[in-house]
Amino acid sequence: MNRLYRMNLFKISIANLKDKKLNSFLSALLLTLGIGMISLLLLLDRQLDEQFRRNIRGIDMVVGAKGSPLQLILSSIYQIDAPTGNVPLTEVNSLRKNPFVKTVIPLSMGDSYQGFRIVGTTPKYVEHFQAKVLAGQLYNASMEVTIGSKVARNSNLKIGDLFSSSHGLDSKGKTHGNKKYKVTGIFEPNGSVVDQLILTRLSSVWDIHEHEEESGSSNHINAEPNEEDKQVTSALIQFRNPMGLLTLPRQINENTSMQAALPSIEINRLFSLLGVGIETLRALALIIISIAGVSVFISLYNSLKERKYEMALMLSMGATRSRLFLMLLIEGVSLAVIGFFSGIILSRLGLWLFSRAAEQDFHYSLRGFSILPEEVYLFVVALVIGAIAAALPSLGIYKLNISRTLAEE
Amino acid sequence: MITASNLRFSYSSLKKFDFPDISCKDKEALLILGQSGKGKTTLLHLLALLLKPDSGEILIAGKLANSLSPELATRVRAKHIGIIYQRPHFVSSLSVIDNILLSNYLANQKQDRAKAIYLAQELGFAEHLSKKTTQLSQGEQQRVSIARSLMNDPNVILADEPTSSLDDSNCEKVINLLKRQSASIGASLVVVTHDQRLKDEFSNRVTL
Numbered sequence: 060m061n062r063l064y065r066m067n068l069f070k071i072s073i074a075n076l077k078d079k080k081l082n083s084f085l086s087a088l089l090l091t092l093g094i095g096m097i098s099l100l101l102l103l104d105r106q107l108d109e110q111f112r113r114n115i116r117g118i119d120m121v122v123g124a125k126g127s128p129l130q131l132i133l134s135s136i137y138q139i140d141a142p143t144g145n146v147p148l149t150e151v152n153s154l155r156k157n158p159f160v161k162t163v164i165p166l167s168m169g170d171s172y173q174g175f176r177i178v179g180t181t182p183k184y185v186e187h188f189q190a191k192v193l194a195g196q197l198y199n200a201s202m203e204v205t206i207g208s209k210v211a212r213n214s215n216l217k218i219g220d221l222f223s224s225s226h227g228l229d230s231k232g233k234t235h236g237n238k239k240y241k242v243t244g245i246f247e248p249n250g251s252v253v254d255q256l257i258l259t260r261l262s263s264v265w266d267i268h269e270h271e272e273e274s275g276s277s278n279h280i281n282a283e284p285n286e287e288d289k290q291v292t293s294a295l296i297q298f299r300n301p302m303g304l305l306t307l308p309r310q311i312n313e314n315t316s317m318q319a320a321l322p323s324i325e326i327n328r329l330f331s332l333l334g335v336g337i338e339t340l341r342a343l344a345l346i347i348i349s350i351a352g353v354s355v356f357i358s359l360y361n362s363l364k365e366r367k368y369e370m371a372l373m374l375s376m377g378a379t380r381s382r383l384f385l386m387l388l389i390e391g392v393s394l395a396v397i398g399f400f401s402g403i404i405l406s407r408l409g410l411w412l413f414s415r416a417a418e419q420d421f422h423y424s425l426r427g428f429s430i431l432p433e434e435v436y437l438f439v440v441a442l443v444i445g446a447i448a449a450a451l452p453s454l455g456i457y458k459l460n461i462s463r464t465l466a467e468e
Numbered sequence: 469m470i471t472a473s474n475l476r477f478s479y480s481s482l483k484k485f486d487f488p489d490i491s492c493k494d495k496e497a498l499l500i501l502g503q504s505g506k507g508k509t510t511l512l513h514l515l516a517l518l519l520k521p522d523s524g525e526i527l528i529a530g531k532l533a534n535s536l537s538p539e540l541a542t543r544v545r546a547k548h549i550g551i552i553y554q555r556p557h558f559v560s561s562l563s564v565i566d567n568i569l570l571s572n573y574l575a576n577q578k579q580d581r582a583k584a585i586y587l588a589q590e591l592g593f594a595e596h597l598s599k600k601t602t603q604l605s606q607g608e609q610q611r612v613s614i615a616r617s618l619m620n621d622p623n624v625i626l627a628d629e630p631t632s633s634l635d636d637s638n639c640e641k642v643i644n645l646l647k648r649q650s651a652s653i654g655a656s657l658v659v660v661t662h663d664q665r666l667k668d669e670f671s672n673r674v675t676l
Binding site (some may be wrong): 065067070074075077078159208362366369372373374375376377379382432461462465466 | 493509510513518519539541543546547551553557558559560561562564569570571572573574576579620647
């Protein structure tokens with residue numbers, strides 16, 4: 060009873076909202092859902108965009124076995140789809156002679172450890188993603204590996220540890236028991252795809268599969284692999300100048316056994332495919348927000364009819380009409396504020412759940428729980444919806460006949 | 469002190485009221501008796517500055533009050549007139565004490581919590597202060613609205629049928645409290661009613 064508060068408009072508004080708990084709850088819930096959905100879409104959009112663009116930087120073209128170009132991009136750059144097949148190393152190396160080509164980074168994959176991909180490549184790959192060694196050193200000899208930060212954290216591999224890889228890209232594959240990899244270093248986390256990879260020399264991947272074949276089939280006599288037989292999965296290409304873009308892809312697609320895929324085109328295609336879904340969800344969220352506005356409107360309209368006498372009473376006690384109008388406005392705006400913040404929390408929770416799923420399936424983690432600039436606009440939109448939904452029915456305050464209303468009861 | 473002379477009001481050409489002159493000094497009480505349809509509530513609303521008379525004069529605390537602008541009339545009413553309505557009405561979402569303090573707040577006066585508690589004790593509903601008004605009985609509600617009308621130390625207290633929905637014992641209790649409280653703050657008390665039970669409680673009477 061001795062709480063030291065004063066009466067004010069805000070307190071009366073909140074008391075009114077509390078008095079109509081179910082109505083207020085419904086309005087706030089609808090706003091929460093609408094705002095939460097839009098905010099989650101914004102977050103995902105931003106995160107996907109960041110993740111995709113960051114890894115694509117500096118890679119102009121990817122060559123690999125013929126198949127789906129999108130699959131080639133996803134498997135070679137993002138390491139999230141199965142590779143399209145293998146191509147002869149000689150063909151890849153012949154690209155180096157092309158005057159338009161600046162760098163060729165061959166990749167060889169197919170094995171994994173605890174779900175993390177082992178990628179055989181050249182030091183250029185490490186250079187390209189600007190990965191720095193945090194502890195130990197970069198792999199040097201065959202069968203030596205340097206592991207990404209996320210791999211180190213999740214697999215408990217340490218420098219000096221030996222492990223045998225399993226065939227295939229999920230953890231269920233058959234293990235290559237006889238030859239073991241040795242961890243020589245761990246990369247700093249840098250947010251690129253390297254975080255979730257185990258990098259080694261190209262020769263390691265060849266070595267391990269040579270041995271496999273030896274023990275598997277005794278007829279295989281050729282123990283020394285020769286250059287012509289060697290295969291890689293794909294290669295990342297950087298052009299010397301944009302002219303390469305015009306001539307090389309066609310040349311490769313027509314004259315070699317390989318296909319060339321352009322990351323920028325494929326990713327835009329992927330985004331436009333995703334875009335349809337995102338647009339649909341966004342429209343749905345806007346509909347929910349509009350319904351929330353209507354719900355605020357209806358619940359205030361109804362309660363105002365019931366509270367007509369209260370309003371006349373307050374007017375007779377000295378309240379000005381503008382003061383009461385403001386009070387009703389605060390009721391609508393409070394609902395909007397509550398709905399906005401619960402929506403923001405809901406979207407962060409959604410992102411967190413989404414991130415957990417993405418991490419499990421693709422080893423990609425989505426970070427960035429901070430408020431986006433678009434969400435500031437969203438806040439303004441929510442306030443405007445709350446204010447309009449409250450203002451429309453509350454305008455009746457200015458027409459209320461005090462004497463008649465008080466006499467009617 | 470409140471005086472009214474030659475008051476005249478019409479809702480339409482068929483519904484016209486001519487009211488007798490009224491005068492009630494500070495600390496005095498006046499009973500206005502009248503049957504239904506005689507314009508009791510209309511008179512009360514005129515005295516409360518909720519309606520503007522077609523002609524005639526109203527003086528509140530010695531000042532002419534019948535031709536004020538709506539804003540000014542509201543301010544005078546909030547500060548100098550305490551009104552008790554026939555059926556006690558409150559802001560239903562607020563507690564009893566907040567409803568009483570609302571009277572201070574809406575009149576832009578300092579919110580006097582100690583006074584609200586004192587009045588609640590005087591009027592016998594101190595244990596209900598944190599309840600919602602709907603949880604109280606009719607008699608209790610009427611006592612709360614008396615407390616509310618006293619909060620700004622008004623010059624005039626106007627009561628419209630304050631006892632019509634009360635039983636005999638509550639009726640007597642409420643009217644005695646009204647008389648005592650208004651006298652204690654030196655206000656004029658004007659009661660408008662058709663309730664014949666009140667006839668003997670007032671020496672000053674006007675019949676419509």
